Amino acid sequence: MIHNSSRPKYARHPVFLDDLPRGRWPISRRTLLRGAGVALALPWLEAMTSTASSQSPENSSDDSPTRMAALFVPNGVRQDMWTPQGEGTEFELSPTLMPLQSLKSKILVLSNLWNQASNVGDGHYVKCSGFLTCTTINKSLGIDLNCNGRSMDQVAADHTESITPLRSLELGIDPVSTGVDTNVGYTRVYGSHIAWNGPRSPLAKELQPRSVFDRLVRASKPSKASWRERLMLDRVMDDAKELNRRLGSSDRQRMDEYLQSIRSIEKRLDKQSDASASKWHPRSDVDPSMRPPEENPHEHEDHVRLMMDMIALAFQTDTTRVCTFMFGNAVSGRNFSFLDGVSGGHHDISHHESKESKLKQYQLINQWHIEQYAYLLGKLDSMKEGEGSVLDHSMILYGSGLRDGNSHNPRNLPIVVGGKGGGRIQSGQHLRFSGDTPLANLYASLLSAFGTGHEQFADSTGLLPGMLTES
């Protein structure tokens, strides 16, 4: 535990990255005042970095793993405040992207990508569930629910699942939106998921930072009592197989989902119980005093930042290398009145009708999201690893499934990639592609940089020119 006197000073409001010494981005003061939150925010970085260097023998830049995350933001962006001026390495960040200023050399802003497959159906659901799949989802209230593909993160996870204890993390803030949207004919399940492990298998999100933390701890620790768990899982597995035999064949998919769920624990136990056979060990220890409070924070910003902390922790410890995060569900009406100058709900404000009063608020909401993104990138960049930082070995995608909230158009999507992908990404650029370059080309490029060997994804037509270094 770190002594009181070494605590950094915390500002009253979230601060831009330049304002503080690197590595000390504060959680807003509200969290700190809330009891348990105090312990969590303090010893984080110091504790982490010291253990990281002492305990990981193979900690050279060469064997640092590459991580990938995708952050989804609902309701698009204000267009005229998004796109940077200039191209290539000579570019000026736009007002909305300004919070990324200190990280400018480590980001890639991409213009003119579009997701053709989501250019149908309704304004939101198609664009949300199709964001990482680049496919057209079925119009359905539930019965024919199908995204007709898999999401990019899950393809990446196939590549690393045999290495890390957890295959992937799916995180978010909002629970699945209730009900079905009978106006447009889609179940809101579509608007609540971006990660799809299969055409009919959206992956549920974790919403509680504490349970994410606990899961990371459990997964990264060798477990002594695992023979009992294994015994139990064998029983459960036998029960499932027995039921499977009695099922109509078309129902087996549901049971298979549960079997897979059981197997994922078994595989983890395998790795943990047989330490000699496993090549994996945590790249840093987890400080138990960082455990988030049991109750989710009431303030949206605190909740989001805790989740960012969890992503950073997962990547730093190398418990998983793949993560998705949703700032909100599609059509999110979250009230952003907690921001100065904003009064109203996100979705409603995104329907700005070109009115200045609404556009102003829209931009403030967009910029707030970029601040949170910058917080994550800054945090990863403060985590030393090998010759550089964890950020240098990551690819953190940020984007929305539509451009402008008023027109719901999936053209020229707002997309940023943070991190250098272990040197594979030529960051520090604004790349403007020729009109209507598939978004899937970006995913193909990311999958390639991730080392999957894939050079193709969904409707991709090639890799993005100018984005990757030669491997």
Added chain:
Amino acid sequence: MNVVEFRLTSLRQFSAILCVIILARTSANADESRDAMMFLSSYCVDCHQGEDAESGFRLDRVGSEFDLRGEVKEWKIVLGRVRDHTMPPQDSDEPTPSEREAFVEFLRNRMIAAIAETGPQPGPARLRRLNRTEYANTVRDLLGIHVSVGHALPADGAGGEGFDNASETLFISPIYAEKYMEAADSALRHALRDPDSRNQILHVRPTDDRLPHDAARFVLERFLPRAFRRPVSKQEVDDYVWLFQKAFDEDPSYENAVRFALQAAMVSPKFLMLFEEANETNEPVLITQHEMASRLSYFLWNSMPDDELMRLANDGKLHDPEVLQEQVARMLFSRIDRRGLRRSAKVRDFSENFVEQWLGTRALGREFKPDPSVVPRYSSELEGGLKYEPVFFFEEIFAENRSLLNFIDSDFTYANRAVARHYRIRGEFREQPKRVDLKPEHHRGGLLTMGAVLAISSHPYRTSPVLRGKWILETMLGTPPPPPPPDVPTLEESGEEDESASLRDKLKIHRSAAACATCHRMIDPLGFGLDNYDIVGQWRTKHQGTEIDASGELPDGTRFEGPEQLKEQLMKRKDQFIRHFTAKTLGYALSRGLTEQDDYVVEQVATVLAENDYKSQTLISEIVKSVPFRYKSPAVNPVPTSNAESSIQATSEATERGFER
């Protein structure tokens, strides 16, 4: 078994008789058919034909036979649009009221006839996991504990008729197994710390002449049938006794080893899944007695069957109509005390889950939070009171077998202290809502005037006639308007500087645009009828200095003013409301989306309701006696896998290989 065979025969006779009745009713004369064709060609075909038909809806393909088979869903929309005067659009030729009425009547009969050809058809055997609420309640009832362990699980999405119990959207992500293991562990530890539950669960202990594994056998013989909601085989008990023994050998603590075996049972799919045996025959068969017990208890309690349901199932009585009637009354029971407070009741879970999802009031405090600058006095007590008002109201309607029309208008509601103050109702109130009689000066009654409903159909900072009108059409009448055409600015959402008066003018301009008018001349007036309520449903006569104008004119020319007359208009459409509510309840009861065949059951039940003063318990008992509730269809053949799916199979095969040790 005799009962089964009898029912099956009567099912076929029933369908046959219905077909005859319906054919007699619909094949009455060819004139009607010709009139309907005339209607279409005079008022509809101009726009709805050829490649660029409006909304892609083509009428030039309709043959002279007026065969609706396979297109019932589309025609249902047509029926709704014509009945609601949203079609034909305002700027085109309009049919006379009697032409319109005749066309709607004709279409309805034709649709019923089209559905009736196959008769009521049940869905397949049920296979789905417990949703989060059901899981929490089931664990609570199984272990006799008073804490909820559901919050550890992810929330569930909704499918079908808009409920989170729909089989089709109850996915299992990889994190579930881990969550189930954790939740079962913490629930069991909790239960074994409580003396009552402990004695219930560990009712037999090892003694000098009873070996630990014999004692454990007694415990499991009692626990497993309750956990799996059916009798268990000796083999199944043996399996779990073996598990006990293994744990006991390692750590000779009886309690720990029993807890281990029980935890395994609670992670087994036999506990977590509502599982019905596949129907291997070629025709619909009755579900088993224990399947029936679970269908009933998860419909009306969101939890496992209790001892009485299990006993009736063991005795083979749960397909007996009289027994069902009695059970429905028993299961819906809820008592009100002298102070007007509703005591706790198992039916509360049904009320809460159904109401919150049907009305959308679950969003209150979640997706919808009023802006503090507009509603400074919004408190958690007010929010709680507003949320529970429709829940208790709904519960009373079902527990006391009142008319379902109370949903449209009523002379009572439920209010706690904050809500009473909010509604300006005098009397003694506390934090828990109690029943109150309403007087005209309260301006309340029915669902429409409840604060929670009025709030979730507002923006966080102002009211919205459009959202409220849409809410009525969608939630009360089951005719959601289509989404606005792309790129049409939503004029109504025009910024915080709007005042209600100018909003009305703007909407008028909005309605004058043809693209908007079709729907908005139906939506807007309904919403304006509720303009006397502010964003959290408080009564107002002025807004920002301007008198509220709550008048409206419906597309058929009917004028009305204020909430009372609006409710009168809804009361005129009570049969439409009843059909919609019946469909919602049936979808919830079956926990799946409805099919065309189910529409037929809805028609039948709605007819019975009209003959029985719309009594709530009639609805429930008609549903639980219906074919889709009590039967399962033959197991279908495997669906050929598409390309997309084969990639999944490749993955799961890879997983399978990784699993081999």
